[in-house]
Amino acid sequence: MSNAAIIDAASAEALDPADFHSGATPIWCPGCGDYGVLSALEHALAINGRPPHEVVLVSGIGCSSRLPAYTSCYGFHGVHGRALPFAAGVKLARPDLEVIAVGGDGDGYSIGGNHFIHACRRNLDMLYLVMDNRVYGMTKGQPSPTTEADWDSDIAPGGLGLRPFDPLALAIAGGANFVARGFSGRPQELKDLIVEGLRWPGFAFIDVLSPCMAFRSEEFGWKESVHPVARTIEDDRAAAHAAVLAEDGYSLGVLFKDHRPSLPARYVAQSSLSEIEQQFAVCR
Amino acid sequence: MARSSLSVVFSGRGGAGAMSAGELLLRAAADLGYYGLMSRLFGAQVRGGEAAALVQISTEPVTCQPDRFDLFVALDWEKVDQFASEIPLDENTVIIADPQSGPTPQSIARSKAKTIPFSMSNADATPLERALQSKYTNVFAAGAVAALTGLPADALQSALSAVLGGKSATVTRANADTLAAGIAAADTLDLDLRLAPPHTAPRWLLTGNQAIAIGALRGGVRFVGCYPITPATDLVEWLSPELQNLGGRLVLAEDELASINMVLGASYGGAPAMTVTSGPGLSLMVESIGLGIAAEIPAVIVNVMRGGPSTGIPSKTEQSDINIAIYGGHGDAPRLVLAPTSVRDCMFTGEWAVYLAESLQTPVIVLSDQTLGQAFTVIDPKPDRPTPLARRTTVPDGPFKRYAIASDPVTPMPRPGTPRGQWVGEGLTHNEIGIPVGGAAAHVAQLDKRARKFAQFDPGPLWGDVWGEGETVILTFGSGIGPAQEAARRVAAAGQPVRIVSLRVLSPLPVAALAHALEGARRIVVMEQNHSAQLYHHLLAHKAIPPSAESFARPGPLPFRPAEIVAHLG
Numbered sequence: 035m036s037n038a039a040i041i042d043a044a045s046a047e048a049l050d051p052a053d054f055h056s057g058a059t060p061i062w063c064p065g066c067g068d069y070g071v072l073s074a075l076e077h078a079l080a081i082n083g084r085p086p087h088e089v090v091l092v093s094g095i096g097c098s099s100r101l102p103a104y105t106s107c108y109g110f111h112g113v114h115g116r117a118l119p120f121a122a123g124v125k126l127a128r129p130d131l132e133v134i135a136v137g138g139d140g141d142g143y144s145i146g147g148n149h150f151i152h153a154c155r156r157n158l159d160m161l162y163l164v165m166d167n168r169v170y171g172m173t174k175g176q177p178s179p180t181t182e183a184d185w186d187s188d189i190a191p192g193g194l195g196l197r198p199f200d201p202l203a204l205a206i207a208g209g210a211n212f213v214a215r216g217f218s219g220r221p222q223e224l225k226d227l228i229v230e231g232l233r234w235p236g237f238a239f240i241d242v243l244s245p246c247m248a249f250r251s252e253e254f255g256w257k258e259s260v261h262p263v264a265r266t267i268e269d270d271r272a273a274a275h276a277a278v279l280a281e282d283g284y285s286l287g288v289l290f291k292d293h294r295p296s297l298p299a300r301y302v303a304q305s306s307l308s309e310i311e312q313q314f315a316v317c318r
Numbered sequence: 319m320a321r322s323s324l325s326v327v328f329s330g331r332g333g334a335g336a337m338s339a340g341e342l343l344l345r346a347a348a349d350l351g352y353y354g355l356m357s358r359l360f361g362a363q364v365r366g367g368e369a370a371a372l373v374q375i376s377t378e379p380v381t382c383q384p385d386r387f388d389l390f391v392a393l394d395w396e397k398v399d400q401f402a403s404e405i406p407l408d409e410n411t412v413i414i415a416d417p418q419s420g421p422t423p424q425s426i427a428r429s430k431a432k433t434i435p436f437s438m439s440n441a442d443a444t445p446l447e448r449a450l451q452s453k454y455t456n457v458f459a460a461g462a463v464a465a466l467t468g469l470p471a472d473a474l475q476s477a478l479s480a481v482l483g484g485k486s487a488t489v490t491r492a493n494a495d496t497l498a499a500g501i502a503a504a505d506t507l508d509l510d511l512r513l514a515p516p517h518t519a520p521r522w523l524l525t526g527n528q529a530i531a532i533g534a535l536r537g538g539v540r541f542v543g544c545y546p547i548t549p550a551t552d553l554v555e556w557l558s559p560e561l562q563n564l565g566g567r568l569v570l571a572e573d574e575l576a577s578i579n580m581v582l583g584a585s586y587g588g589a590p591a592m593t594v595t596s597g598p599g600l601s602l603m604v605e606s607i608g609l610g611i612a613a614e615i616p617a618v619i620v621n622v623m624r625g626g627p628s629t630g631i632p633s634k635t636e637q638s639d640i641n642i643a644i645y646g647g648h649g650d651a652p653r654l655v656l657a658p659t660s661v662r663d664c665m666f667t668g669e670w671a672v673y674l675a676e677s678l679q680t681p682v683i684v685l686s687d688q689t690l691g692q693a694f695t696v697i698d699p700k701p702d703r704p705t706p707l708a709r710r711t712t713v714p715d716g717p718f719k720r721y722a723i724a725s726d727p728v729t730p731m732p733r734p735g736t737p738r739g740q741w742v743g744e745g746l747t748h749n750e751i752g753i754p755v756g757g758a759a760a761h762v763a764q765l766d767k768r769a770r771k772f773a774q775f776d777p778g779p780l781w782g783d784v785w786g787e788g789e790t791v792i793l794t795f796g797s798g799i800g801p802a803q804e805a806a807r808r809v810a811a812a813g814q815p816v817r818i819v820s821l822r823v824l825s826p827l828p829v830a831a832l833a834h835a836l837e838g839a840r841r842i843v844v845m846e847q848n849h850s851a852q853l854y855h856h857l858l859a860h861k862a863i864p865p866s867a868e869s870f871a872r873p874g875p876l877p878f879r880p881a882e883i884v885a886h887l888g
């Protein structure tokens with residue numbers, strides 16, 4: 035068998051979630067929701083079927099952004115807020131790879147908020163998984179764009195007094211093809227969502243409710259609040275936007291799916307560089 | 319007697335076609351074998367503001383702005399006051415203006431240049447033709463000037479079609495007629511502008527921005543992420559369709575934070591990648607350049623400098639981003655900073671930057687500036703090219719450690735998709751595998767690893783150039799080199815030899831090569847275009863020049879001109 039054939043045969047073999055585990059010990063606090071996200075992701079990747087070396091996980095900065103090193107995939111742990119453009123660069127240069135961006139709500143919605151809008155609009159075929167704990171965990175408990183207005187903290191005594199924004203509504207308005215909400219306390223359902231997101235063409239965005247044990251232990255009560263989404267809206271972006279704005283923020287599942295085209299994966303070379311250089315020739 | 323060079327200004331309100339007139343003259347001359355250079359002056363207004371094309375044609379290579387202009391062609395006088403101070407004229411300058419445009423404004427007349435009235439429309443045309451052609455005063459004027467220099471009509475007509483590109487048949491026809499009328503009208507001007515015959519050879523006509531783009535393509539760049547910013551935009555506007563033609567891609571990012579991260583991502587994916595910007599954009603990229611350095615990701619960052627700080631003077635030149643390019647960023651973040659030595663060298667340095675980024679696995683900053691970038695120049699295409707150097711991607715035997723501490727500080731970085739090669743690029747202080755760690759030992763080890771890449775980097779003869787000899791040295795870089803050489807030629811002709819030492823590598827400073835280049839110097843003048851003598855202090859800090867060296871630093875936006883340098887040398 036040729037080398038390529040051996041690799042093909044190997045990747046065709048069933049993958050195990052353990053194949054995606056690096057063995058590095060997470061720095062996460064005991065009980066952090068992100069453990070559940072990591073586990074669901076490893077299971078989903080095994081089902082998805084592409085071997086670890088064909089998957090690239092990109093993150094920014096935050097507790098959640100530590101995730102790539104805990105998998106056995108290729109990865110990149112960049113600066114705060116820039117995971118999405120980095121991931122876009124990987125995908126555009128290498129459309130053959132499975133590209134996944136991960137991070138926190140601060141990373142993705144605050145410092146990286148502009149990139150979030152434009153990643154939805156660009157609609158590249160990749161997955162973006164946000165571990166939304168509605169707090170800045172790594173910097174020890176400041177309110178994020180998804181934190182409730184009255185959540186009391188040192189930096190904002192009595193609460194910020196600002197209405198949290200809805201990242202799912204933003205993603206739908208921005209142009210993402212797949213918009214879903216998961217919960218780290220429901221890893222089986224989360225795994226299924228991730229598999230579906232990975233396989234859905236275009237930009238798949240999953241906001242994962244992932245409680246912060248250290249600064250928002252009340253978030254463990256989310257398991258009482260969550261419920262299945264009433265219905266998945268397909269192709270009707272306006273209806274989906276309205277539905278998302280009307281729901282309570284705890285419905286789990288796919289809220290919206292669309293079939294908007296993305297950028298062309300590649301351009302075919304039409305000319306050689308020496309031909310291009312000829313445009314500058316004078317006095318031939 | 320025929321002259322060896324001619325400098326001409328075409329000036330008018332935006333839309334009057336000053337740039338097309340300049341390009342027409344330059345292109346026709348270039349096709350006949352003349353050298354030349356055209357700089358463009360624009361006011362701040364996007365449409366309808368003032369515009370001037372500053373054109374030089376010569377039998378010898380042109381590498382700087384002239385001290386003065388021989389000819390000033392006013393397509394109109396509407397907005398000329400706004401940049402009159404940037405166009406040196408004197409009593410020997412001839413102004414050509416249509417009496418219909420009104421009197422010569424004081425800002426121009428002050429030079430004591432004499433004005434020759436010249437009707438810039440075709441006297442024989444029917445009223446209808448005249449109405450059609452009045453839009454093309456620029457072509458009429460360019461035709462007349464070009465004919466006086468001795469450029470033949472057929473060369474002018476073919477240059478005109480090149481300048482017009484794909485304009486409609488009616489427009490092309492009207493322009494061609496106007497050009498013919500302009501050529502015919504040359505006889506009515508009592509002016510001797512005849513040029514000596516050129517030394518013909520196959521050459522290129524392009525801007526420094528295009529030359530850097532070509533260099534990057536030659537080096538293998540097939541991915542560009544960028545955000546528009548003057549004076550870098552024309553580089554990426556030229557590059558975008560050509561990248562597509564080559565099967566590559568340019569992505570218009572949402573901002574420079576995204577541009578640099580897209581470039582790092584594409585590069586992590588295995589594609590040689592580049593971003594192109596100017597000062598404000600470079601400022602936004604600084605954090606992520608540090609990331610590229612720490613995570614050891616190749617990337618080329620072209621910075622076409624303009625006047626700063628803040629939004630500064632967006633459309634005009636300055637060399638004031640030396641500090642940010644070399645030192646911008648938090649932590650210890652050594653990087654390679656290169657500067658092309660001429661428009662011609664933009665190609666070489668652009669290509670070399672890609673090879674260095676790829677082989678050393680680090681961001682490389684290329685400092686160009688508006689003067690080089692937007693100068694439309696005739697060059698002898700450089701036959702020599704840098705030796706190709708590639709990224710190491712092979713997965714070594716045994717357990718793979720991306721950031722291994724070994725005798726070679728450059729460690730393999732497998733392309734994603736390679737089995738057994740998985741690694742996580744890491745911006746936090748990390749161990750050899752790439753896992754974040756907070757200890758002193760790993761911190762020092764990785765800082766050392768990265769510093770060794772630069773300590774071991776030996777540019778050889780490519781560090782820069784020494785030109786001429788003499789105990790007086792002008793040490794400069796980038797767009798300072800051309801005018802310094804011209805000044806040195808004049809001073810040498812007057813019996814005082816001057817040596818020009820020019821840097822292509824600004825960081826890490828080639829201290830040993832510089833020491834050699836400065837041997838025997840009695841007077842060293844560090845010439846640069848910024849207010850705070852950034853290069854001078856960089857050189858002093860590294861003891862690359864003696865404390866007795868002088869600083870000749872002044873900000874933009876006016877380009878250095880030879881006479882100013884001659885005067886400074888005293």
Ligand SMILES: Cc1ncc(C[n+]2csc(CCOP(=O)(O)OP(=O)(O)O)c2C)c(N)n1
Binds near residue numbers: 099137167
């Ligand atoms: C440019 C920059 N600003 C600020 C920080 C400090 N910082 C590190 S993580 C973080 C917030 C992380 O919050 P989130 O993304 O929600 O992730 P979590 O830790 O909650 O998982 C901040 C503000 C930084 N690293 N870089």
Ligand code: SF4
Binds near residue numbers: 068097098171247
């Ligand atoms: S601080 Fe919160 S988000 Fe961070 S690891 Fe601990 S529990 Fe998780």
